[in-house]
Amino acid sequence: MVPLNWYLILSAFIFSCGLYAALGRRNAIAVLMGIELMLNASNINLVAFWRNGVAPMENVDGQVFALFVIAVAAAEVAVGLALVISIYRNRRTVNLDELDILKG
Amino acid sequence: MMTWSDILTDVQMRLGAPPELEPLARAIAYFIGAFMLVNGALVLALILIWVTRKVVSRIQDRIGPNRIGPYGLFQTVADVLKLLSKEDIRPDNADQIAYVLAPILSVFPVLMTLAVITFAPGFVGVDLNIGVLYLVALGSIGIMAALMAGWSSNNKYALLAGFRVVAQLLAYEIPMVLAMLAPVMLAGTMRTQEIARAQALYLGPINLGLGWFVFLLPGAFIIYFISALAEAEQTPFDLLEAESELIAGFHIEYSGMKFAMFFLAQFLNAFFLGAIAVMLFLGSWQGPFADQIPLLGPFYFLVKTFLVYGAIQWVRGTFPRLRIDQMMSFAWKVLVPLVLSLILAQMIIMKLPIPTWIGYLLILVANIGVVALMLRLMTRYLKQESVGTKRSFTPKSLIGTMAPVNQVGD
């Protein structure tokens, strides 16, 4: 069996990458990709903890959560990208630092 | 139940391999199995291309390949040699990594399909717990390959065609997956081996091997077959790479062996989608006396698969192409609602407090109803379409008039 902390370190790495993309990229789609990475990292953790928990045959809640996260991520990315496309249509840009229409 | 890998491992152990090397023996067994499967598939592709060309030629009143070898049998070998000696052109402004990766990724999932194909009892690559979904998941890699090929060629037509291919694959994947859900629900498992076993029909102690799900779920089978045609990009759904009209769609910029890889993937994909139809609906290796004579199992399987493949080629040889709007609305407006209502009906019927056989009868009735509805919708649509294509003149014969054309104003 793979030790639990290997999974956790991998997940931490992916999460950090996602965090950087979400904070440091200009393009809205790149930011959304970063968010997807972070959700995947959380899913790795859920599955790893399920595998190393008590009675993994009975308590499959970790997997259930992971599946729900996948589903919610799907809804999130669908609406998020639709927003990006809608913004692009109106403003001809998807760079987040140019979208300053609310600036006072 | 001994599987082939158990037998191979056992043989190696008997030959005097030390017990602590048992995992290595198993790995060697797996390697032999995988190697044979893949090479078998490649040889199969050679035969398949020849069969296809011959069959379609005959249907369309042509002769087909007949120069190299008896009946043109070695035409494909000659084609492969020709493609090997072709220059490997890389367009200057193509994206080099994705451009090379795309043909590899298009063959990869097709060959991976072999892992769960059930040839005979115990002779399935591995009996994965997620077998059916594994097959569907491999399709996603094919989608990525088409996308990469279209984008990396840096050609607007390749890109457009790639996107259209992806849209088509996506649209028909949903009815396909939902149609595959029907046999899975009946068998209560996703393991291909168990699904095959569930299609036995016992008359007393004797297995007639005729409990095929197609007798119970003809509607789901037809929906699967249509979606499989679209997934394999076969006629009538091949408008994106119509050989006779367009220049091959998303792999327009590919030459030599890279082109051959797309070609290989397409042929094998059509065959394997037929094999999946056989596994899920046509009883896999099941057939009369398959339990008594073990050799009959793979024989039945291959015969059925070739028949389904022949049916695909028959469709290919006779049907005209659809328009893209017809294709898309057929997937979303006809197939998906029908297959969803089918699943719904099956879910409710399977929980009704009635004897099993009445339940089966009701499922059959629901399936036949779906087929009838589909035929009705299609005929109505065809009638509606045919209004606009009235002939401007009535030809005297089918071939045309031999009489000289009247010269006007001379």
Place this chain on the structure above:
Amino acid sequence: MPELPALPSILELVFLAVALLTAVGALVVVLSPNLFHSALGLAATFFGVAAVYITAEAEFVGVSQVLVYVGAISTLIAFAIMLTRGMMYGTTSQRNRQSGTAAMIAALMFVVLTALMNAIPWPKAGEPITDGEAIIARLGSMFVNEYVVPFVLLALLLLVALAGAIVLARDRK
């Protein structure tokens, strides 16, 4: 099938290879200047994560990951990139003004998390899994029993997301 004695070390090697693929994919997503390369890297990451699930014997989550993420979300992202192109071959920077700070925060986060994960004495590995299919059946029955409210709410959420996204993304006359 007998449990193989040498499997753990092989499994660990496989995990390391898969983790490497995943990590490289994630780095491509973050660092590539070309957005389409980012999308391809993302697909590779998703695939690697699915393989990671399989090493943890969560087959169903793995295959769902491939179906939803590699099959659908990657394609969706690629389509969205194509629809909003124009900056793809542009010379404008892909990073914003705070990207230096962001990189520092992310690196710090990774270091702290890794140190933390190594410091905590995790309990020894879990019990062996004997019947993978029973787990899938258990998942199915949990969706419609213990988790029935989230399950139906999820269907509603997807419905609302679908309707909303279509209204937002549709071509207007």
Place this chain on the structure above:
Amino acid sequence: MLSQYGFILILSGIAMIIPVAAITIGHLLGPRRPDPIKNATYESGVETIGDTWVQFRAQYYLIALIFLIFDVEVIFLYPIAIAYQNLSLFSVMAAVTFVLILLLGLFLEWRKGALEWK
């Protein structure tokens, strides 16, 4: 159970090697005489104007969107189908509700015209 995936791993290795080998052999055997015209973008002999930028319609996005939502619902239906024999009537009603909401979504799109390929 994991040893099953050993086979998948080995098979994937072979399935990777075959196309790579074929392409490499083709690359080595074939002639290599690149010239700028041959390596230009192929557009039936017409010179390429502009870059690959083509205006895509949102239709493609909508198809992928509907596919995504349905795909998510499919992965929830499969485990239920596996567990189906042992489910109570209440559970089945929940699953039926799930499928009905799915159908409702489809008809909603139909009414909004998202399924038309114009």
